Amino acid sequence: MTTSSPAWRPQSPAILAYAVAILSVMTALAAALLLDSFLHTMPYVSLFLCSIMFAAWFGGLGPSLLATVLAILLFTYFFVDSDSFGIAPNDIPRVVLFGMTALFVVSLSAAQRRSEQSLRHARDQLQGALQEQARLNEALRAENAERRRVQAYLDEAQRLSRTGTFSWKVATGDVFWSTEGGRIMELGSTVEPPIDVFLQRVHKDDLALVQGELERVRRGEPEYDYEFRWLTPAGSTRHLHVRAHRVRSESGDDEIVGALMDVSETREAQEALNAAQTALTHAARVATLGEMSASIAHEVNQPLAGIVTNGEAALRWLDRSEPELGEVRSAIERMVRDGKRASQVVERLRALVRKAPAQILPLELNEVIAEGAALVRREIHNHRATLQLDLARDLPPVVADRVELQQVVINLMVNGVQAMEPVTDRPRRLVVRSFAQADEVVVSVGDSGVGIDPANMSRLFNAFFTTKADGMGMGLSICRSIIESHGGRIWASNNTGPGMTFQFALPLRAEDAS
Amino acid sequence: MSRAPQPPATAKAEPIVFVVDDDPSVREALGSLFRSVGLQVELFGSAAEFLQRKRPDGASCLVLDIRLPGVSGLDFQGQLVKANIRTPIIFMTGHGDIPMSVRAMKAGAVDFLAKPFRDQDMLDAVAAAIQRDQQAREAEHAAAVLRTAYESLTAREREVMALVTSGLMNKQAAGQLGLSEITVKIHRGQAMRKMKAKSLADLVRMAESLGLHQPKEHAS
Numbered sequence: 001m002t003t004s005s006p007a008w009r010p011q012s013p014a015i016l017a018y019a020v021a022i023l024s025v026m027t028a029l030a031a032a033l034l035l036d037s038f039l040h041t042m043p044y045v046s047l048f049l050c051s052i053m054f055a056a057w058f059g060g061l062g063p064s065l066l067a068t069v070l071a072i073l074l075f076t077y078f079f080v081d082s083d084s085f086g087i088a089p090n091d092i093p094r095v096v097l098f099g100m101t102a103l104f105v106v107s108l109s110a111a112q113r114r115s116e117q118s119l120r121h122a123r124d125q126l127q128g129a130l131q132e133q134a135r136l137n138e139a140l141r142a143e144n145a146e147r148r149r150v151q152a153y154l155d156e157a158q159r160l161s162r163t164g165t166f167s168w169k170v171a172t173g174d175v176f177w178s179t180e181g182g183r184i185m186e187l188g189s190t191v192e193p194p195i196d197v198f199l200q201r202v203h204k205d206d207l208a209l210v211q212g213e214l215e216r217v218r219r220g221e222p223e224y225d226y227e228f229r230w231l232t233p234a235g236s237t238r239h240l241h242v243r244a245h246r247v248r249s250e251s252g253d254d255e256i257v258g259a260l261m262d263v264s265e266t267r268e269a270q271e272a273l274n275a276a277q278t279a280l281t282h283a284a285r286v287a288t289l290g291e292m293s294a295s296i297a298h299e300v301n302q303p304l305a306g307i308v309t310n311g312e313a314a315l316r317w318l319d320r321s322e323p324e325l326g327e328v329r330s331a332i333e334r335m336v337r338d339g340k341r342a343s344q345v346v347e348r349l350r351a352l353v354r355k356a357p358a359q360i361l362p363l364e365l366n367e368v369i370a371e372g373a374a375l376v377r378r379e380i381h382n383h384r385a386t387l388q389l390d391l392a393r394d395l396p397p398v399v400a401d402r403v404e405l406q407q408v409v410i411n412l413m414v415n416g417v418q419a420m421e422p423v424t425d426r427p428r429r430l431v432v433r434s435f436a437q438a439d440e441v442v443v444s445v446g447d448s449g450v451g452i453d454p455a456n457m458s459r460l461f462n463a464f465f466t467t468k469a470d471g472m473g474m475g476l477s478i479c480r481s482i483i484e485s486h487g488g489r490i491w492a493s494n495n496t497g498p499g500m501t502f503q504f505a506l507p508l509r510a511e512d513a514s
Numbered sequence: 515m516s517r518a519p520q521p522p523a524t525a526k527a528e529p530i531v532f533v534v535d536d537d538p539s540v541r542e543a544l545g546s547l548f549r550s551v552g553l554q555v556e557l558f559g560s561a562a563e564f565l566q567r568k569r570p571d572g573a574s575c576l577v578l579d580i581r582l583p584g585v586s587g588l589d590f591q592g593q594l595v596k597a598n599i600r601t602p603i604i605f606m607t608g609h610g611d612i613p614m615s616v617r618a619m620k621a622g623a624v625d626f627l628a629k630p631f632r633d634q635d636m637l638d639a640v641a642a643a644i645q646r647d648q649q650a651r652e653a654e655h656a657a658a659v660l661r662t663a664y665e666s667l668t669a670r671e672r673e674v675m676a677l678v679t680s681g682l683m684n685k686q687a688a689g690q691l692g693l694s695e696i697t698v699k700i701h702r703g704q705a706m707r708k709m710k711a712k713s714l715a716d717l718v719r720m721a722e723s724l725g726l727h728q729p730k731e732h733a734s
Contacts (some may be wrong), residue, residue: 252634298581298608305629306539309547312633316550324550331546339541381536382581 015058015153021067024051024058029074044075044099052102056109064109068102070212155179162262166244170217170254184240184262186232203237213242217256222246224258224417227267239267277481282355284478285407288414289352295378299345303338310335348375351403352410359484365398365405365434365441366391372409373432376417383417385428393436398506404482408490411475412445412502419449419499426498439508440488446501451494460492479504529644530554534590535579535606536699540563540629544577547633547638548651552568561590569599573651575624575643580607588614591621602643606631606704620632637717656666657723663709677719678714 028051033201048071055501056064075096126267155178158164164181168174177187184200195214202210206228211498224244228239244258289296294365317324348371363475380387413430420428431446452460459465463482483490489505518580531548533555534540541557548555558564576594579585591603602624607615615626623645625639642729667675670691677687679699688698721727 079547294608301608301629302537303539305631306537308630309540309543309633309636313543313547313550316547316633321549327550331543334539334542338543340537341728378581384586387691 014062017063018053018066021055021063022070023447024054025067025074029053029078033078036147044078045101048075048098049101049105053105053109056106057113059144060113061106061110063179064106068099070107071102072099089280113437120441121505145325157182162265164262165259166256166258166260168256169428170256171252173464181260184238184260185230186234196323201231203231203234205229217246219252224256227263235270237245237264238262239264259512267313278357279355280474281404281407281482282480284411284474284500285352285403288407288475289349290373292376292379292414295382296345297373298378299375303342303345306338307335307342310338314481333459345374348406352406354403356403358404360399362397362399363397363402363405365443368394368402369432369434370442371407372406372413376410379414380417380430383421385417385420385430387413388429390431390432390433395434395441396434396440396508400486400506405486407409407483408479408504409443409445411479415475415502416445416447416449416499419447419451423448423498436508437505440505441508442503442505444501446495446499448495448497448499451498452492454494457492461490527570528554529573529575530556530570530642531575531577531644532556532558532564532567533577534558534561534582535577536544536560536582537579540579540606545638547636551637553640561585563594565593573644573647575602575604575640575647577604577606577640578631580605580618587615589622591623595621600647602646604636604639604643615729660709660720661725664720666708667705668701671701671705674698675705675709675717675721676726678702679718680727 011283021322025048028047032047035047037042050065052067055067074096075098076091088136158178158180162180162184164184165178166181167176177185199207199210209226210228213224216224222245224242227239227241230240231237232420239262241261241263242258243261244256249255256355310331314328314335317327317331350377367390369389373389377387409432413432416430417428420430426448428501429448433442433444433446435442456465461476464474480490483504483506488504490502490504492500492502522607531544531553533541533544533548535544536559538559541559545555545557556567558567559660562585564576578587578590582590587605594601594603603618603622604625604627605615605618605623607626611654616679624643627635627639664672671689674687674720677690678684680692684695684698684702687693688695691698705711706717709717711719711720
């Protein structure tokens with residue numbers, strides 16, 4: 001029975017309460033008259049008090065006072081001085097006593113009723129509070145479940161994306177790692193490594209970088225974005241990418257909050273791609289040299305033939321009855337010159353054939369062109385073509401890999417020579433130019449060959465596109481990837497006259513500009 | 515005699531070796547080598563330079579790189595043949611030029627040397643080529659001398675010479691020409707003197723090298 005208002009005691013309107021009060025007094029009077037006439041007892045006082053108590057209990061203070069007044073009047077009329085409202089002096093004490101008793105009963109009843117009411121009120125309040133509490137609890141439970149679900153999603157998302165989160169209170173050094181963060185570093189989520197233990201696991205080549213970033217934290221920089229290699233306890237290397245920012249607080253107790261991404265797979269794929277690219281570039285280079293092998297052999301053979309013949313001539317000059325030492329000297333001088341020349345050719349070849357990672361250094365583009373031309377010269381002669389070098393003086397240096405650029409130059413020149421193969425009605429001329437414009441250096445290789453169908457122009461640099469019967473279609477595609485990896489661009493256009501021109505542009509000292 | 519055309523000068527001039535190679539290493543080394551054995555040498559960087567030079571009076575040979583810029587050694591060989599310049603040619607080749615070597619030899623090259631070559635091989639080849647040129651020049655000279663002498667004969671003397679060298683007796687020749695035998699004898703003696711023939715057999719050989727006897731005359 002927790003209902004707030006008991007059904008057995010109606011919250012009656014006041015008129016009903018007063019009616020009940022009158023009725024209860026009348027009932028008590030009737031009972032008293034009946035008891036007086038049949039049993040000759042006179043229980044007026046107790047019956048009237050009962051009726052007042054009932055009225056008080058049912059109706060409260062107002063109706064009980066009405067019942068009291070009514071009972072006193074009736075008591076005086078019927079039982080103190082029969083059939084009259086006048087009171088004999090000796091009866092006054094009885095009437096007063098009755099009245100006082102009645103009032104006492106009324107006040108007791110009213111007090112009891114009031115306390116009961118306040119009790120009921122308090123109980124109702126308590127009940128309401130309890131219900132509110134239950135409702136809050138329910139909401140909290142639901143919220144908790146949602147939070148756990150979100151956390152689970154977050155953990156799963158972190159696991160799938162190999163992204164951990166961390167926060168680091170700079171002042172205290174307290175570090176929090178998300179589960180995935182701990183898993184990535186293979187430290188366990190509960191372990192908070194001190195900074196020196198952390199640094200021990202950083203790849204030694206990246207240590208300076210990481211320490212630099214920590215220094216930035218100390219300086220109070222707002223943003224962090226860097227990559228480093230991490231050695232797991234199991235001994236493997238991971239590539240980690242950190243992005244974090246500083247959450248400032250009024251108290252100066254800044255916190256670094258960020259994400260830690262395991263980008264090993266991306267990096268490894270990138271490295272594998274780079275290695276494959278390097279291998280392909282190298283293979284193409286070797287293939288190009290292979291195509292020119294006869295010319296290159298000639299290039300080495302020529303000075304060797306010179307050396308041998310000079311040596312033999314020198315011996316013959318010495319063997320004469322009067323040795324001609326002047327002739328011997330000049331023969332030996334030519335041998336020295338030719339020996340140097342042969343070794344230069346071999347050196348250039350070795351550089352081109354060597355399988356080495358790219359070395360990005362400032363270099364003179366004109367030198368690269370001249371060296372490439374030296375290797376291709378014979379090939380050009382063999383194709384009855386002429387080479388014209390039109391190189392701008394005082395060309396600013398570019399930052400690039402010498403061997404790869406030479407590969408591009410050689411490739412474009414050999415291409416041009418081959419494009420002129422079918423030409424019989426005009427001079428076969430290959431013109432190589434270099435010049436600077438705006439913030440780049442441009443090299444152009446023009447031929448007087450057969451040109452290309454404009455419809456194929458857009459596919460010219462695509463892999464496996466070739467117009468040659470025995471071509472692989474890799475040369476120009478590799479040229480493009482080399483030039484683009486240097487931040488440059490390469491393009492081709494048909495000449496207004498016969499033939500076409502390939503050009504590439506390299507940015508001037510890109511690292512200075514950035 | 516003074517009215518007769520001059521025969522070419524005899525090959526008294528020193529033999530010359532011409533070297534045509536666009537590569538200075540080989541060119542200069544060859545120059546030194548040939549000079550060391552006392553040969554006269556002239557060096558050229560291209561076929562065009564060589565063509566500008568006046569033909570030599572003496573014996574000569576050409577040492578030619580088969581791969582020349584602009585015009586190939588083989589084409590150059592063809593140009594020389596067309597221009598009736600019969601200087602013997604020794605080709606130098608790089609590695610793996612066998613098809614070119616075959617073509618060069620078919621076109622009349624004296625020899626073929628792969629770089630780097632032995633000096634003795636080169637000198638032998640040059641000596642052989644110069645000797646060949648020498649002989650060709652001597653044969654040419656002899657033929658020219660003969661032709662000059664023949665041109666100095668009178669028409670009658672030529673007729674007599676043709677008939678007697680074709681194997682006819684003096685009398686038969688006299689009969690054919692309607693001359694007396696004595697007159698034929700005088701013309702024959704005159705022709706033999708002018709031709710510097712020591713005997714009738716000598717005169718017959720001269721008539722053959724002059725091509726006086728066509729096959730049909732032999733058949734008659």
